[in-house]
Amino acid sequence: MTYLRAIGRAFALAAFSLLSWVDVLIQLFTFALLCGGLVFFFGPAVVWARGRSATMRALSARWCGVEVEVPYRPEPPAPVRERDGWYRDGNQLYKRAFWISWQHRLTWAMEDPATAREFSWQLVNPLCTLLLPVATLLGGPVVLRGYGRWTRWWLGPRPPAEPRRNWVHRHLESLGHQFGILALSLVQLIFSAVQLVVMVGAPMLAARVVQWSRSTTDTLRREAENWTGVRIPRPYLPPPGLPVPRADGLYQVGRQLYEEPFWPLQHARMRWILRDRATWRDIAGGALSSLVSLGCSLPALALFGWAMTGLSVLWFWRPFASSPAEWYPLPAVSTHLGALAQTPVIVLALVIAVAPAPWLARQQARFARLWFGPTESTRLAQRVERLKQTRSDVTVTQAAELRRIERDLHDGIQSRLVAMGMKLGAVEALVDTDPAAAKRLAAELRAASSEALTELRVLIRGIHPPVLSERGLLDAVRAVALDSPLKSEVRGSLPGRVGEPVEACVYFAVSELLGNAAKHGAKRVSIEVGFADGLLTVVVTDDGPGGANPARGSGLRGIERRLGGFDGRLTLTSPIGGPTKATLEIPCQIDQEPSSPRTNTSSETA
Helix, strand or coil, X not given: CCHHHHHHHHHHHHHHHCHHHHHHHHHHHHHHHHHCCCCCCHHHHHHHHHHHHHHHHHHHHHHCCCCCCCCCCCCCCCCCECCCCCEEECCEEEXXXXXXXXXXXXXXXXXXXXXXXXXXXXXXXXXXXXXHHHHHHHHCHHHHHHHHHHHHHHHCCCCCCCCCCCHHHHHHHHHHHHHHHHHHHHHXXXXXXXXXXXXXXXXXXXXXXXXXXXXXXXXXXXXXXXXXXXXXXXXXXXXXXXXXXXXXXXXXXXXXXECCCHHHHHHHHHXXXXXXXXXXXXXXXXXXXXXXXXXXXXXXXXXXXXXXXXXHHHHHHHHHCCCCCCCCCCCCCXXXXXXXXXXXXXXXXXXXXXXXXXXXXXXXXXXXXXXXXXXXXXXXXXXXXHXXXXXXXXXXXHHHHHHHHHHHHHHHHHHHHHHHHHHHHHHXXXXXXXXXXXXXXXXXXXXXXXXXXXXXXXXXXXXXXXXXXXXCHHHHHXXXXXXXXXXXXXXXXXXXXXXXXXXXXXXXXXXXXXXXXXXXXXXXXXXEEEEECCEEEEEXXXXXXXXXXXXXXXXXXXXXXXXXXXXXXXXXXXXXXXXXXXXXXXXXXXXXXXXXXCCCCCCECC
16 A cells, blocks of 8 residues: 555545444434334434445455454344244234334344444544544554554454443443433323323323333333343233123123124223223323432533533643633633642542432432332232233143143053063963064063163153252253253252252253254353242353244243243343343242252263
8 A cells, every 4th residue: 555545545534434423413313203202213224324334344444454344243034924824023913024024123223232333433433534634644554554453443343341340430331321211201201291192182092002102111111120220010901802792793892782893992902001000100100200310310410511511621622722711610720730720629520420320320210110110909910810821821731741641651651561461462372382482572572661661761751850859950950951962051059959840840941941052053051040039040041043032932932831830930032143041030939958968960061
C-alpha cells in the first residue's frame, strides 16, 4: 500500500462512516415506535443497519489488510408446519409462518450481543474516522492497518468475556437499570391510559387491548428480574375456554342465544378481563410505579448530569473557550490548578449519584412487585388451576406409563415365557426317546431364561433405577452422565436424601435432557445439583446448536408434565447458536439422614 493510496482510503472511510449516524437515527426512531406499540419496524431496521457494517468489514479487509469475521449468531430456522397444517409457537397456533418467523427474527436481532456492539460502533466510529485522514498523513499505511484492527475489535466476533466485578461498573450498570425501570414504568403508564380510554369508549375491544398491553407489563417484570434479581410472577387468571353449545346447538349467554361461538367468546373474555383484579392493579401500578421510579431516579440523574457537565466544563470547555462558563454553578476558573482543585468535588458528586444505585433499583423493582405481582388470592387461584392441570397431566402420564409397561411385558417377557413353556413340553416329549435333542433344548431354555432375566432387569430399571435406591440422586445423576457419550461434568451437593418419587422424576428428566443434547450434536454438558430454601435445583447446560423449544419436542413436554406432578417447573434458555440451559426446580424436603457409605462415582468423564 502506497502512502498516497492510504491517504485516499482514509478520506473515503471518513466519508463513508458518516452514514452510520443515519443508521443510528433510524434505529432510535424505530425503537421509539417499538415502545409505543408499533413493533414491526425495529427488527428490519437492525438487520438493515447490518448491511453497512458488512460493507465496513469488506473495506477493512480490502483497504486495511485486516480480515473481520461475521460475529452474528446463526439465523433462526424456518417454522415447521405441524401435521394438522398449523404452525405452533409455544402455546399459540398460526395459520401462516409469517408471524412466527418475524417474532423469531426480532428476538434473534435484539438478543445478539453483536447488535449492541454494532450500535456503539455506529455512534463512535464517525467521530474517530474524522481524525483518521490527519493521522494517516502523519503515520501513513501503519495507521490505516491500526484502524482495521480497531474495526475488527468492534465488529468482529469476541469470545465470551467474564463479567466485570469492579465497583464502578456495577454501580453505573445499576444506575442504568434505574433509568430502564423508570422508562418501562412510563411506557406502562401510557398503556394504562389507553386501556382506560378503550374500556370506556369501546368496551368490546377492551379484551384485545388489555392482552396486548400485558406484553409491556411482562417486559417490565422480566427486565426487573434480570436487572435486580427481584422476581415478579405473572398474576393473571387463566383465560376462559371455548364456549360449549347447548343440546340444540345454540350458545347461551345469560338470556341471549347465539348461533355462532364468536359473541359468547367475546363476552367471556370481557368478563375475564374486567373481573381480574390484576387488570386494575396494572392500571394503578402504571401511575404509582412511575412516580416512585421518578422519585428514586431523578435526584441521581440530576446529580450525575451536573457532575458530568462539570467535568466537561473544567477540562474540555475551559481550555478552548474564550469566556468562562458563568452558567455553571461553580466558581469560574482559568487555570489548570483551579480546575484540579474543583475536580474532587465533582468526583464526590459522581460517587454520591451512583453509590445507592443498586439499592434504589431493587427498591423500584420491589415496589413494582407490589402492584404487578400476584396477591394472595391470585396465588391461590393460580395454584388451584395449576393443580387441576397437573392432576390431569399426571393421570394421563401414569396411564401412558402403565400402558408402556403392559406392552413391554406382553411383547417381551410374556412371549419369552410362552416360548419357554413350549420348549419345556418338547423336552418332556423327547427326554425318553431322544435325550440328545432334549439336552439341546434344555441348553436353549437356559439361554432364553438368561435373556428373559436381563430384559426383566432392564424393564425394572426403566420403572425405578436401582442406583437411585442404592446411592441416591446425586450419584445416580453421575452414573447416567458417565453412560452418556458426551463429555460431562457433575457439580453440587445435597445435604441428604429427597423422596424417591422426586429422585425418579429428576433422574429421568436429566436422562432425557442428556439424550436430547447428544441427539442434536452437543459435545460437552455440565450438570449442577443444589438444594436451598426447600427447592431442589438441577441445571443442565450443553454446547449444542440451541433453538430448543418445548412446544416442538415431545421429550421436553414430557419433562414438564413430570415436574408438574410435583409442582415443579422447567425453565429453558436456548438461543440460536447455543448454549442450551435447562433449569429444573422442584419444591421438596430433604431427609437429613447420613448418606450411603458406598463409594461415590466419578463426577467427570474423560
